[in-house]
Structure formats: structure tokens, C-alpha cells
Amino acid sequence: MARHFDASHAAFESEFAAFLKEERGTGHDVADIVSGILKDVQARGGEAVAEYTAKFDKLQIDPATLQSDNVNLHLLAAQCPQDLRDAIDYAHDRIAAYHTAQRPSDHSFTDDAGVQLGWRWTALESVGVYVPGGRASYPSSVLMNVVPAKIAGVDRIVMVAPAPDGQLAPAVAYAAVKAGVDEFHPIGGAQAVGALAFGTSSLAPVDKIVGPGNAFVAEAKRQVFGRVGIDTIAGPSEILVIADETANPDWIAADLLSQAEHDPSSQSILITVDKSVGKAVDKSVESQLKSLSTGERAAESWNAHGAIVDAPDLATAANIANQIAAEHLELAIADPDALLPSIRHAGAVFLGHHTPEALGDYVTGSNHVLPTSRAARFSSGLGLYDFLKRMSVQRASPEGFAALAPAALRLAEAERLPAHARSVSIRSNREPG
Amino acid sequence: MARHFDASHAAFESEFAAFLKEERGTGHDVADIVSGILKDVQARGGEAVAEYTAKFDKLQIDPATLQSDNVNLHLLAAQCPQDLRDAIDYAHDRIAAYHTAQRPSDHSFTDDAGVQLGWRWTALESVGVYVPGGRASYPSSVLMNVVPAKIAGVDRIVMVAPAPDGQLAPAVAYAAVKAGVDEFHPIGGAQAVGALAFGTSSLAPVDKIVGPGNAFVAEAKRQVFGRVGIDTIAGPSEILVIADETANPDWIAADLLSQAEHDPSSQSILITVDKSVGKAVDKSVESQLKSLSTGERAAESWNAHGAIVDAPDLATAANIANQIAAEHLELAIADPDALLPSIRHAGAVFLGHHTPEALGDYVTGSNHVLPTSRAARFSSGLGLYDFLKRMSVQRASPEGFAALAPAALRLAEAERLPAHARSVSIRSNREPG
Numbered sequence: 007m008a009r010h011f012d013a014s015h016a017a018f019e020s021e022f023a024a025f026l027k028e029e030r031g032t033g034h035d036v037a038d039i040v041s042g043i044l045k046d047v048q049a050r051g052g053e054a055v056a057e058y059t060a061k062f063d064k065l066q067i068d069p070a071t072l073q074s075d076n077v078n079l080h081l082l083a084a085q086c087p088q089d090l091r092d093a094i095d096y097a098h099d100r101i102a103a104y105h106t107a108q109r110p111s112d113h114s115f116t117d118d119a120g121v122q123l124g125w126r127w128t129a130l131e132s133v134g135v136y137v138p139g140g141r142a143s144y145p146s147s148v149l150m151n152v153v154p155a156k157i158a159g160v161d162r163i164v165m166v167a168p169a170p171d172g173q174l175a176p177a178v179a180y181a182a183v184k185a186g187v188d189e190f191h192p193i194g195g196a197q198a199v200g201a202l203a204f205g206t207s208s209l210a211p212v213d214k215i216v217g218p219g220n221a222f223v224a225e226a227k228r229q230v231f232g233r234v235g236i237d238t239i240a241g242p243s244e245i246l247v248i249a250d251e252t253a254n255p256d257w258i259a260a261d262l263l264s265q266a267e268h269d270p271s272s273q274s275i276l277i278t279v280d281k282s283v284g285k286a287v288d289k290s291v292e293s294q295l296k297s298l299s300t301g302e303r304a305a306e307s308w309n310a311h312g313a314i315v316d317a318p319d320l321a322t323a324a325n326i327a328n329q330i331a332a333e334h335l336e337l338a339i340a341d342p343d344a345l346l347p348s349i350r351h352a353g354a355v356f357l358g359h360h361t362p363e364a365l366g367d368y369v370t371g372s373n374h375v376l377p378t379s380r381a382a383r384f385s386s387g388l389g390l391y392d393f394l395k396r397m398s399v400q401r402a403s404p405e406g407f408a409a410l411a412p413a414a415l416r417l418a419e420a421e422r423l424p425a426h427a428r429s430v431s432i433r434s435n436r437e438p439g
Numbered sequence: 440m441a442r443h444f445d446a447s448h449a450a451f452e453s454e455f456a457a458f459l460k461e462e463r464g465t466g467h468d469v470a471d472i473v474s475g476i477l478k479d480v481q482a483r484g485g486e487a488v489a490e491y492t493a494k495f496d497k498l499q500i501d502p503a504t505l506q507s508d509n510v511n512l513h514l515l516a517a518q519c520p521q522d523l524r525d526a527i528d529y530a531h532d533r534i535a536a537y538h539t540a541q542r543p544s545d546h547s548f549t550d551d552a553g554v555q556l557g558w559r560w561t562a563l564e565s566v567g568v569y570v571p572g573g574r575a576s577y578p579s580s581v582l583m584n585v586v587p588a589k590i591a592g593v594d595r596i597v598m599v600a601p602a603p604d605g606q607l608a609p610a611v612a613y614a615a616v617k618a619g620v621d622e623f624h625p626i627g628g629a630q631a632v633g634a635l636a637f638g639t640s641s642l643a644p645v646d647k648i649v650g651p652g653n654a655f656v657a658e659a660k661r662q663v664f665g666r667v668g669i670d671t672i673a674g675p676s677e678i679l680v681i682a683d684e685t686a687n688p689d690w691i692a693a694d695l696l697s698q699a700e701h702d703p704s705s706q707s708i709l710i711t712v713d714k715s716v717g718k719a720v721d722k723s724v725e726s727q728l729k730s731l732s733t734g735e736r737a738a739e740s741w742n743a744h745g746a747i748v749d750a751p752d753l754a755t756a757a758n759i760a761n762q763i764a765a766e767h768l769e770l771a772i773a774d775p776d777a778l779l780p781s782i783r784h785a786g787a788v789f790l791g792h793h794t795p796e797a798l799g800d801y802v803t804g805s806n807h808v809l810p811t812s813r814a815a816r817f818s819s820g821l822g823l824y825d826f827l828k829r830m831s832v833q834r835a836s837p838e839g840f841a842a843l844a845p846a847a848l849r850l851a852e853a854e855r856l857p858a859h860a861r862s863v864s865i866r867s868n869r870e871p872g
Contacts, residue, residue, distance in 0.1 A: 037474075041470075089849060090849060090850075090853050092846075092849075093845075093846040093849035093850050093853075094850070096846040097846060097850060103550065104556055107546065107548065107556075108546075108558075110543065113540065113541075115540065117536065117804075121803055121804075122790070123537055123540075123803060123804060123805060125541075125805075126779075126788075128783045128784070129783075130816065130817050131783075131784075131816065144854045145850065145853065145854070146850055146854065175853075177853050177854075213816040213817040214817040224665075228661065228662075228664060228665070229661075231661060231664065231672070232657075232661070232671075232672040232674075232812070232814070234817065235814070235816075235817030235818055238665075239664070239665040241665075256865060257862070257865055257866055260858065260861045260862040260865045261862045263858040263861070263862070264856070264858040264859045264861070264862040266858070267856060267857070267858040267859070268856075294858075294861070298857055298858055298861075299855075299857050300855075300856065300857055300858060304858060342834070346559075346832070349830070350561045350562075350564075351561070351564075351830075352830050353830065353831070354830065354831040354832070354833070355559075355830055355831070355832045355833070356833055356834070357555070357832065357833065357834035358834050358835075359866075360834075360835045360836065360837050360839070360840040360866060361833055361834050361835045361840070362862040362863060362866065363862070364847060364851060364856075364859040364860075364862045364863050365833075365835055365840065365843055365844075365847050365863065366831075366833055367847075367851075367859060368846065368847040368850045368851065368859075369843045369846045369847045369850070370554055370556060370833045370835065370843065371550075371554075371556060372556060372558075372831040372833050373831065376831075377828075379665070381665070381668070382828065382830070383563065383564065383646040383668075383828075384563050384646040384647040384667065384668030384828060385668055385828055386828040386829040386830075387829070387831055389829065391824070391829075395810075395815065395816075395817060395818055395819040396819040396820070396822065396824075397782070397784075397785050397786065397787060397788055397815070397819075398786070398787040398788070398799075398805040398806065398809075398820055399779070399787070399788045399790065400787070400788070400789055400790065400794055400798075400799055400803045400805050401775070401789070401790035401791050401793075401794050402791075402793045402794045402798055402803065403793065404793050406793070407793040407794070407798065410798055410802045410803065411798075412526075413525075413526040413529040413530060413801065413802045414797060414798050414800075414801040414802045416522060416523060416525075416526035417523075417526050417527070417530065417578065417579055417801045417802070418797060418800075418801065420523050420526075420578065420610050421577045421578070421579065421610075422732075422733075423697070423700060423701075423733065423797075424700070424731055424732050424733055425693065425696040425697040425699070425700040425727075425731055425733060425737060426697045426700070426797040426800060426801075427797075428693045428696070428697070428727070428731075429690070429693040429694045429696070429697040429795040429796070429797045430795060430797050430798065432689060432690055432693045433690055433792075433793060433795065
């Protein structure tokens with residue numbers, strides 16, 4: 007049974023804020039353990055990686071190559087059934103199309119002072135993609151991380167995924183091959199992040215590491231940040247649905263459970279402007295849980311972190327949604343376009359009754375790697391931008407230089423940087439030669 | 440005396456790679472100290488911030504307000520001389536113009552399957568700007584951090600800057616007022632980062648923290664990352680100049696020293712395709728150092744980290760530049776446009792003989808907060824994008840849904856996520872109501 011809130015009640019604001027502050031993470035303090043593993047990998051390279059892989063994943067890998075004879079990406083990919091390959095191909099092509107549309111343009115303009123200004127976008131050279139093992143090892147996540155890197159023009163994409171006891175899903179392997187992964191190593195955990203960041207004798211270090219992982223992987227990414235780039239640190243998944251009287255309660259209940267089934271720490275919230283919809287969804291969730299093979303962890307998530315909020319109107323619902331800043335937001339209402347401009351913080355927005363979030367997880371083409379734990383307040387989902395960077399470009403003509411020089415000189419003087427001032431004054435009224 | 444390299448020598452590649460790997464940071468391991476301060480600020484709020492401020496900055500602040508009667512931003516701003524205000528105003532307006540040009544467009548398209556896809560950019564609500572105290576307390580940095588946030592539409596900009604013994608530069612105060620800072624607190628160090636991230640009784644937490652700082656500030660930003668957004672972690676400044684026979688050695692020497700004067704850890708490198716230019720620059724640096732009030736630290740930087748590289752041609756020079764991935768890159772050559780397409784990694788590129796980097800530090804309008812320590816391989820300078828985020832938006836029509844559903848179902852099945860599958864199957868061939 008999820009908690010109920012009524013946004014019209016006087017105590018709603020404080021009670022709901024407290025609800026949102028409840029911890030959903032694992033709470034482990036893993037910083038010291040991770041720091042030790044990273045130092046070891048930096049010092050001993052492949053030997054350390056192989057030892058941790060034997061210990062944590064029960065897999066023997068060659069320290070010199072970081073490979074295992076028991077885990078061959080292409081052999082595994084060949085085991086993926088044809089109908090599943092077709093679905094992966096279909097998703098691949100849609101993801102490629104969406105991210106191709108994201109390519110930003112270079113820009114250049116010359117202003118009144120005669121100064122040419124602009125920027126150029128260039129691709130990263132090398133990227134490491136972390137793919138989790140076990141329950142969260144998804145071919146869709148391989149596509150979502152690798153395809154944008156490929157479209158951006160990254161030269162070298164290195165994928166790592168733990169293969170406990172040599173096990174790796176054939177669909178994950180097929181997605182990697184399809185998306186064009188250049189190197190693969192069956193390693194995981196903080197040791198894999200260390201290998202990607204510091205390099206080993208056989209693995210050249212990458213420039214950026216993306217992809218979700220457990221608490222150890224997240225902490226390892228945080229610790230190597232600066233040496234390499236990282237994407238947002240991923241937390242448990244979330245869905246928020248705003249519904250009105252036109253919503254089908256059974257559909258909404260299914261959508262709420264589609265995130266609850268990910269993990270007991272996941273969070274599903276419904277905000278409804280029709281109390282009868284809220285009651286019907288609540289009932290449908292309980293009913294659908296009974297016939298769900300993932301029902302146990304979905305129920306755990308729904309009971310611990312789920313909520314149904316009655317809101318007096320859609321404007322209030324939008325305000326609450328902005329406070330939540332959810333990873334996924336469905337607008338299951340008659341006129342989602344009218345509400346969309348009021349939505350400021352969300353990872354991805356799904357409009358109308360026929361856009362369940364699961365469609366976006368797989369095949370709409372937009373990226374399913376999205377900011378969690380309220381990070382949509384300050385960050386975006388994964389996209390082409392994560393694999394490009396922007397160099398600013400500028401050129402002053404002699405006249406432009408003359409126009410700008412006095413202010414530059416005055417500021418350099420104020421900041422007590424005489425060499426800055428000299429690099430300006432030395433050029434005044436003179437030719438380069 | 441800087442080191443000399445010749446790119447034509449057989450040993451160049453390994454020797455230069457080793458040179459680039461030399462540590463220029465402080466090397467302090469400050470993680471534990473910072474972690475302790477952050478935990479204390481999170482637990483005790485303003486009381487802890489006031490204690491650390493009294494201890495480190497010798498400044499008494501009110502724990503309830505995080506203010507000091509001795510540091511009033513508007514009174515300080517009033518002390519800024521008029522000609523300096525004019526220069527700050529000039530820089531402000533040019534920075535505003537450049538960043539206004541950066542505003543990305545929302546995008547929406549409907550594909551063949553009948554699926555509407557796109558994204559919307561929205562501004563962050565609140566941002567904290569860290570401004571260093573002491574030697575690196577610059578009005579230009581206030582503008583570079585605050586103006587883009589303002590242009591992006593951030594509602595609340597909180598600036599913190601340590602004011603040791605109550606001292607804060609009037610120009611810094613004027614720049615803050617001019618740029619439209621909403622709140623100011625005279626605090627610094629890890630405790631200020633903690634106050635911005637966790638909030639205190641008088642300071643609401645912000646969504647993102649930007650701005651440079653010392654090793655403690657950088658580590659504090661790293662540790663709060665995830666709870667709030669942060670910009671790139673700043674290291675010592677760098678300049679790289681590529682010169683040909685058309686370059687004026689005195690000008691180049693002045694430019695190299697303009698970064699060397701920042702800090703003994705700064706790095707200035709010249710790559711020249713004309714050996715006589717290299718020799719003349721070397722000589723001019725030694726000569727100019729003598730008449731520079733910042734000469735001591737500039738010499739320390741130049742002697743420890745400076746380099747002159749002879750390259751056989753401009754293509755080789757560009758390759759070496761990409762390996763360095765410098766914060767600032769000047770193309771002091773006859774035809775910089777011809778070389779620009781070969782430049783893949785740099786924070787900012789300055790074209791031709793009349794665009795000294797110092798011009799860009801202050802008044803061209805482009806941002807001077809740029810990736811250091813080779814981070815230009817994977818990140819961009821500060822810009823409007825740092826204060827916006829991108830929400831993906833998607834809508835399937837009933838027909839679009841029908842087209843996409845089979846692949847989504849197959850993938851959900853493969854990933855063993857039955858609630859995902861149900862949220863698709865439950866909608867098949869049915870109306871919402």
C-alpha cells in the first residue's frame with residue numbers, strides 16, 4: 007500500500023517534502039573500499055584487475071589482455087535469437103535517428119567591434135561504457151550508451167561488463183556488436199572503472215566513462231572524475247504520472263509497476279486531479295501485483311516509496327512534479343500540450359495515453375539514461391552532447407583588437423596581472439613582423 | 440629556462456608524453472579533511488560554517504545569517520573606481536552578447552511511425568558561484584560565472600567568496616552587483632561548498648555549484664557531486680602557442696608569461712615550425728621576466744613546466760596540440776583558418792596575431808572558465824549549457840504506439856521485466872477510457 011497525500015491539506019507541503027527526502031539508496035559508505043581498489047589498479051594494472059575479477063566475479067582473466075577464453079563477445083552474440091536481434095536492430099535504428107537529430111551546429115559571427123566569435127563541436131576520442139551484470143544487464147542500456155557515442159564520432163568505444171562465472175547475456179553481446187563496440191573486457195566493479203581510467207598494459211585509458219552501475223561503480227566514477235569525464239551518477243529508477251479523469255487506471259497502474267519492478271529502491275508516484283482515478287489505480291496496482299513474476303520487489307518498492315497524491319488542479323500537479331524532478335514523467339491527461347510548458351524539471355516527459363514510459367525505455371529512440379534522485383533539477387539525460395565538446399574560437403582583427411584593448415588593460419591592472427597587460431600593450435599600434 | 444623538444448627526434452614521442460604526465464597539482468590528499476568539514480556542515484549548519492570561517496578566514500559571521508557586518512557587498516561595490524566600473528560594464532555586455540548567442544533551440548519532429556520526438560531546454564532554478572579569495576579573486580571570473588547563469592534564466596544566483604579579515608576586492612563586489620547576484624555570503628573553502636550543497640537555516644541549498652577554487656574547494660565539489668551539479672574541476676592554468684615565421688617573438692613571449700604569472704603550477708608551451716622563432720621567444724621570455732612584478736612565480740612556472748617544441752610542419756604541430764589538449768591555444772600563424780579544422784582538443788582557440796589570450800580572459804565575450812589538465816579531451820568551457828538542461832519529450836499516437844509495441848514487448852521479455860511488457864500489452868488495441 008503506497009502512501010496517500012492530499013495537496014489541499016495544510017500540512018501537505020512539509021509532509022511531502024519529508025517524504026521526498028527519505029533515503030532510497032543503499033546507504034553503504036563505500037568510499038574507502040573503492041579508493042583502495044582504484045589505487046591498487048593504478049599501481050599494479052592488469053594483475054590487480056584480474057585478482058579482483060577472480061575474487062568478485064569468480065572469473066579467471068588474463069592479466070596481460072584482460073580477456074577470458076570463456077567470454078567471447080562474437081560467439082555469445084551468435085546465440086541471440088533472430089526475433090530478439092530484429093527487435094534490437096529496430097531499437098538501434100530509432101535510437102540512431104533520434105541522436106542524429108541532436109547534432110549541434112558550429113557557430114561563428116563577427117560583431118560590431120570587428121571580433122569574430124563562435125565555437126566548434128568536436129567528438130571525444132575514446133569512451134568507456136560500463137554495462138552492469140546480473141539483474142540490470144540490459145541490451146537496451148548497451149544501445150543507449152553506445153549508439154550516441156558512435157553517432158557523435160567517438161573513435162574508440164570500450165565496453166566493460168562483469169561476467170560472473172563467465173555468464174553474459176547473448177542479447178547484451180549482440181547489442182554491443184550491433185552498436186559497434188570496438189573493445190570488450192569481461193570485467194566490472196570499481197576495478198573495471200579503474201582499468202578504464204588509468205589504463206593497463208593492454209587497455210589504453212579512455213577519456214570518459216559512462217553507464218550505470220552499483221554503489222561501488224558510482225563511487226569509483228566519482229573518484230576518477232577530473233582525470234576522465236563521467237556521466238551523471240545513477241540512482242534508483244523513478245516514475246511520476248500526472249493523471250486526470252481521462253486516464254485509464256489499469257494502464258497507469260501498469261506504468262507505475264514498470265518502474266517499481268526494477269528495484270526495491272525504485273519510486274513510483276501518481277498525482278491525480280481526479281480522486282476516483284487515484285482510488286482505482288491503487289486497487290489496480292494491488293490486483294496487478296498478484297500476477298507479476300517481479301511482484302515481490304515491485305511491492306516492496308510501492309509499499310516503501312510509492313505515493314498517490316490528490317491535487318486540486320493541473321497547475322498544482324505541475325508544481326509538485328517540478329519539486330519531485332522525476333526521471334520519467336507521464337502526462338496521462340486530455341491535453342498534455344497545455345501542461346508541458348509548466349514542466350521545468352524532469353528527465354523525460356511522455357505525452358498522452360499511448361506513450362507508456364516502457365516505450366521510451368526501448369524504442370521511441372530517445373535516451374533512457376536519465377537523471378535520477380532529483381538530478382533533473384540540474385542535469386540532462388544522456389545524449390549526443392555527452393560525446394562532444396565545444397571549443398570556443400575567437401579572432402580579433404587589428405581594429406577589433408584596438409577597440410577591446412583598453413578595457414582588457416584596465417582589468418588586467420585591477421587584477422594585478424602585469425603579464426596579461428603586457429600581452430595586450432605590446433601589440434598596440436604595431437604589426438606582428 | 441624552459442625545456443626544449445624536437446618533434447623530429449626519434450625519442451620525442453615518449454619523452455614528451457612523460458613531460459605531459461608530470462604532476463603540476465598540489466598533490467595534497469585532502470579528501471579526509473574535506474569529508475569531515477562537509478559532514479560537520481551537514482550536521483550543524485550555520486554554526487559549523489561560522490566556526491570554520493572564524494578559524495580559516497579570521498572573520499566573524501553570524502551563524503543564523505552567514506553574514507558579517509564588516510562585509511557589505513553594496514558598500515564595497517561603491518568603492519570601485521569609475522574607470523574600472525566602465526571596463527567591467529564593457530566586459531559584462533560582451534560576455535552577455537556571446538552567451539545569448541549560445542541559446543539552444545527546442546526541437547520537435549514527427550517520424551514516419553507517427554511518433555513525435557524532441558526536447559525542451561529549461562533553466563536551473565538556483566546556482567551557487569564560488570569566487571576564490573586572495574591572489575585569484577578576480578572580477579572577470581565573477582562575470583564569467585554569473586553572466587551565463589543570468590542569461591540562461593537561473594532564478595537565484597548565490598555567490599560565496601571568502602573575505603579573510605573582512606577583505607574583499609571592491610571590483611569583485613561591483614562585478615557581482617553588476618551581474619545580478621541575488622545572495623552573497625562572505626564564506627569560502629569546503630565549508631562554503633557544504634553550505635551551498637546542504638543549505639543552512641538561512642541559505643537554501645542550490646542545484647549546482649560552479650566556479651574555481653583551491654584543492655579543498657575542488658575536492659568538496661567532487662564530494663557533493665550527485666546531490667548537486669558541479670562544473671569541471673579546475674586545475675592550474677595553461678597556454679599553448681603554435682607559431683610560424685610570421686609570429687612576433689616578443690608578443691608570443693608575453694602571451695606565454697601571461698599564463699605563467701598565474702601560478703607556479705601553470706604551464707606555457709610553444710610549438711614552432713620555425714626554429715629561429717623558438718630561440719627568439721626563449722630569449723624574449725628571459726628578458727621580459729626581468730621587468731615583471733610577477734616575474735618570480737612566472738619564472739618558477741616557466742622553468743619547471745614550460746617547453747619549446749620544434750615541429751617539422753603545422754600538421755605535426757596540430758597533432759601535438761591535440762595530445763596536449765590545452766586550456767588555451769593560440770594559432771599565431773599566417774593562416775590559422777587552414778589549421779583550425781585539425782584542432783580537435785582545446786578549451787579555446789585564439790586565431791591570428793592580434794588575439795592574445797588575455798583578450799579572451801576579459802573582453803572578447805567568450806568564457807574564460809575552460810577545461811584544464813587535459814580535460815579538453817572530454818569537456819567544454821563554461822557556457823549557457825551549464826545552466827540549462829534538456830528534457831526529452833515524446834508522444835506516440837495510437838498508430839505510432841501500435842507500430843512500436845512489438846519490439847518493445849520483445850525487449851521487455853528478453854530483459855525479464857514483465858511489468859514493462861504489461862504496460863505495453865495492456866494498451867494494445869484499446870482506448871484509454
